[in-house]
Amino acid sequence: MPEPMGFYTDTTVCIGCKACEVACKEWNQLPATGGGRHEMSGDSYDNTQRLDGIHWRHVKFVEQFSEDRNDGRWLMMSDVCKHCVRAPCLEVCPTGAIIRTEFDTVVIQSDACNGCRLCIAACPFGVIDINPASDTAQKCTLCYDRLQVGMEPACSQACPTDSIRFGTIRELKQQAETRVRQLHQLGERRARLYGADQKFLGGLNSFYLLVDEPETYGLPRSPRMPTRNLLPSALLSTAGAVVIALLGLVGLRKRLMDDRAEPREDADV
């Protein structure tokens, strides 16, 4: 078994060039919105807007400027499937189409997907959607086909500034921690890692270095397994079930006792 592999994305060196988006589409042969023709969003330089079935990489642009421009930042982040160690999509998939690979990445096998959309609802990051070309749920495969032949994923290979790094999670974490320390020393106290530890979903095999709150980048502060959201109601249901079961037991006992009182007619058969 190879070591767990994944991405470390250092958003502080992302120049928003979108080479990752294009490399991903080219390698995975994903169509463009409207064949390329659609209206500009007006949301900074972001015209693809989100991750979905035909956008497996997406670069976010966040403009933060005070009115007098004395303070100003333009944050950019290349987003992708997080390849969660405890992946909600994988857990809810009824057909077993979503698998964990030998690289500890999460892959949807299109030929086994029936398009039920449960994984779309389950993903706390909004990564997955239907690709209209195949009518199945799709997302980043972390270039499983390339990994299998010893190649690097298309997006990280295309990244000119090494904002997207690919490697073993162990090494990536070391690099990320060094970079955070460096940024702290340089006075960037806001630098922090997102998903590098096991605080949520067992850790993310695609984790990020951010310089603002996760919400700024459209990332949930504490993403959860969908089953966790169900816990209170699940407890209630369990309690109800217990009550029903108790009642059932009472009924059963009564019947058994009645049975004993009245010998059955077919007892000798």
Place this chain on the structure above:
Amino acid sequence: MEQSDCIVFEGSNMAECHPVAFRWPMRAKVEHGAKLIHVDPRFTRTSAMCDIYAPIRAGGDIGFLGGLINYVINNERWNTNSFFREYLLNYTNAAVIIREDFKGTEELDGVFSGLMKYSGGAPEWPYDGFLGAYQTDSWQYARHGEEQGQPRGGEENAAPGRSTAQRPVRPDEPLDEVIRSLRKPVPLRDDTLRNPRCVFQLLKRHFSRYTPEMVEQVTGCPQATFTKVAETILENSGRDRTTSFAYAVAWTQHTNGPQVIGCCALLQLLLGNIGRPGGGIMALRGHASIQGSTDVPTLYHSIHGYMPAPSALKAHQSLREYLATEGTATSYWANMPKFLVSYFKSMYGSAATPENQFGYDWHPKISGDHSHMPMFVAMADGRVKGMLCIGQNPATSLNAGLERKGMRQLEWLVVKDNFLIETATFWNRAPEVESGDVKPEDIKTEVFFFPSAQVAEIDGSFTNTQRMLQWHFKAADPPGQCRSDPWFTHQLALRLKRLYADSALPRDEGFKKLTWDFDPDDPSKESIPGEPDLKKVLREINGYYTGDPTRHLAGFDELKDDGSTTCASWIYCGVYPAADRNLAARREPDPPGVPGAELNWGWAWPANRRVLYNRASADPQGRPWSERKKWVWWDGKQWTGYDVPDFSLTKAPSAPGNPKGIGLDAFSGRQPFIMIPDGTGWLFNSSGLLDGPFPTHYEPAESPVRNALYRQQSSPVLKYWKHDGNPLASVGDPRFPYVITTYRLTEHYLSGVMSRWNPWLAELMPELFIELSPELAAEKGIRNTDWVRISSPRAHIRAKALVTRRMRPFRLGGKIVHQVGMPWHWGWEGVVTGDVTNTLTAMVGDPNVSIHEGKAFVCNVEKA
């Protein structure tokens, strides 16, 4: 750039337009904490990566750089640290005395002595465009034994219209004698730098007005930000640290672009940042191999290796007269006869003999400015018959309406491109045709379209910003009948040679004598019939011994002026030293952790040097300025180091120059700038630039404000082509109150031919837009993504609004000036279409290189 301690991006949006090369600045930043600074009208992808963003309005670059110069020379550390003084005195012309009749902008309110009315040019080609011209006699060095104040020949005969050789020549004179006779007396110097006529004192006076207050008034950059930039650059320059600058076409595309770059060179010389690792000025090229196209030129005004094109307007009547006019006796350029004769041998082969001046008379001579803008103005006047258009899309180019008018007058037009681009459909799909103003049936132009192969479908070389040649290999054959540019050029040349073979006209001799031997040895092995052998082209450029073409030249030291060597471009000599050694194809990085110059990766001209003038990386005694910035040094016997030394290899630092010497013999062991006539870096330019020896802030040809520094508003010698379709707004014209700049996006390429047809790229930036500040948007009632009408004196177009705080209003003097910006990638063909931004631009240009001013002009915006 990876070795820089501070990198200033000005006139460039490097992260956006050169994202791949931007990995080096990012490495400098991440790996050793280099400071990155962006100076720009817009907060861009580059600004986002920088430690300091300094906003300036478009057109303010010399104001800003001039301010830095003034700040530096008045800075205490600069005045007390021995490094700066040593570098300045030894490696620049700071101490040289300028003639007494020279007058600067302080005395003449914004112009220099020698300004005259332009009277040059040929009557057959009235398109040179100059508003005025300088007589540069007074800009010259004062020299021993010369009377001052008396007009005489210039350093390099740079003034336009000048047509006299520096001396008369005899027809049988040996070529090196012509050069020897150009030797000038030694210039006068004052090493105390106190003489009021020495370059340093002139410089000090010239830039004294460029105070931080004035910088703010001219550029709109807050003084505090400006000061922070100046301090950061100073902190990162010296013995132990170096700062580099990176610019691109946002410095060049002005009516004084070369002066902006010269201003930066001046600053970098003052800071001792030239010829050293992590220093320098990076000219980021706008297009793959654009550097190659100046080296083996597609430019009209020069021939290979930066030699001026023979001209009918100058004293170029014979080979010797050309040398007497363009030659120089000191510096490595004294070898020009060898470069030139070897070039003519490459042109005309065995037909080029000493008796016929190596075919000099067969070579075409230019008769004026034949660059892009005058060519299209002449076209609009019906003076041009046909055009071959390869890798250009003029239907969307400068003042595009006027360019299309030009194309309508052509008899024939050849377009060779990937798709039916706008230039191929200007006659049936252009806006003026759609609107009914022009009818296709009235256009007589016959258009031929040749589908083109893509770069991955051909072998060849790229020359990048670093002057490095890298060979690339074909990945696949082109589809169908698509053919490469080499195929097209080769086939055209073969057909033209056949066409002229029987001509008896003297003017066709050049075609008849032209050597053209690029057919492959075994054509049956070629998958594309008719493709030339590009290794043979490379051999022709590299050069060989005329008697035995299999013996390649190993370097330009081997060149001769007797015809025994053949070499198309002397600067590329050595890239292909043997038939089995194409050095451009090398891909060997230095071992990790070992300091080096990556000398086995590709090949950089000249002679595989990676840092030019790298003698300056050592102190006058030949020792590295510091251990950290070690690069090239004297080891007691010769120059050595990580790089190929850019100096006479065995000339000791203590060696004196020979006052009567020719070439490098004239220079001492302390004169690093071996291509410059006096071996120093020039703070003051006696020649080479037509618009002044010192950079001076002028307003763009169109500006909403008056020049705050001088009475002279714009460059007095800029080029303007007066034409019906090319009106200019007057200063402060209330109809066009906003400054507009144009630029490129990462997602698209040039006019979009390689990107707007690609759905993956088109989807990322689907529509043409204009970036404007919320302040201006509110003033004009424009909301984000609204349609906006943008107008200039030439045209009006539509685009979507992108309202963003990355744009800001500028306060210039007491006046608020709004700045807007537009990318120019769109046209009416392709997957995504949009209006042509370039229809707004004017045909005004710089006097030196005739580049247009697309980076700063005026416009109006209204809600559409």
